Amino acid sequence: MTGAAGGGAILEVHALHVTYESAGRAVHAVQDASLSVAEGEAVGIAGESGCGKSTLARVLLGLVPAGIAHIRNGRIAIGGVDVTGFAGRDWEQVRGQPVAIVFQDPLSFLNPVMRVGDQIGEAVRRHDSAAAVPARSAELVDLVRLQRSVLRRYPHELSGGMRQRVMLAIALGCRPRLLVADEPTTALDATTEAEILALLRELRRELGMAMLLISHDLGVLRWNCDRIYIMYAGHTVESGATAEVLSRPAHPYTRGLAGAARLARLPDGHFAMIGGDVPRLERPARLCPFLSRCDAAMARCREAMPPALPAGANGHQARCWLIAPAHREAI
Ligand SMILES: Nc1ncnc2c1ncn2[C@@H]1O[C@H](COP(=O)(O)OP(=O)(O)O)[C@@H](O)[C@H]1O
């Protein structure tokens, strides 16, 4: 399941398997994830909490704990360079430029005892001359629509939305070709969330930057991504153009997620839940990871792992036996 991006891919991930291992215990956080992001493209990753989205985002930049996290299989290429075996200082070739990352919680990322201006300046200095720092810092705060007076402030003096803009300014200071945004608006109220998402859309247009936007909320991805990947228990289970996947979901898990998202908008505050539990991640799945929760499971699902199969127009794919030709003929 690679998607539409061809030669112009800034990011390609193929059959990635990442474990966390310590004290004799393993967590297979990412088991078989494949995705691509073309230059300038906006791509989303959706899935419930615990399905491996953040592990996937962080491993792209070598930001998983060394000695505990291991890439067991697969390949990551950034701008055509294979980074799968990178260690230590190798990652300096990737971090910030060409790939920058922003997280859900700016407070854990920002230094509490350093003025915002100094923190933005540090990012600028990694890629520009010291002489360029004042002008470039001012340009960056303008870019994220903050007043220049924030340069003299400390992180705790700012609102959540302003801090998120500061983290974005630091990321943009490195002139990334790909911005990875891991739940960037999850901690914000709905109005601030909408403002930050609008800012991300404007910045992508102005800078021609690609984005990998990660969210458990399909509503966030719907208007902000050209294509999306649905992740479940460490697997990319469905992918395609956002409108196509959300209007004609092929995988029962995606249907459940889309149903939950629709119901979540009901005024009574009720959320639809997909029945059953997320599978344990101590061992890699041999069969479809959604099997234990799936209403539509068939005998075939208990025999073999489904491959990525064509599920619709424009490269829409899903890993589900329901859409296999043999099954289609049988019904
Ligand atoms: N440092 C770590 N050590 C061990 N397990 C971890 C670590 N970080 C995450 N995990 C586990 O990996 C799985 C995937 O987590 P994560 O990538 O954060 O998913 P998501 O972002 O989709 O919520 C979860 O079971 C989580 O508990």
Ligand SMILES: [Mg+2]
């Ligand atoms: Mg996460």
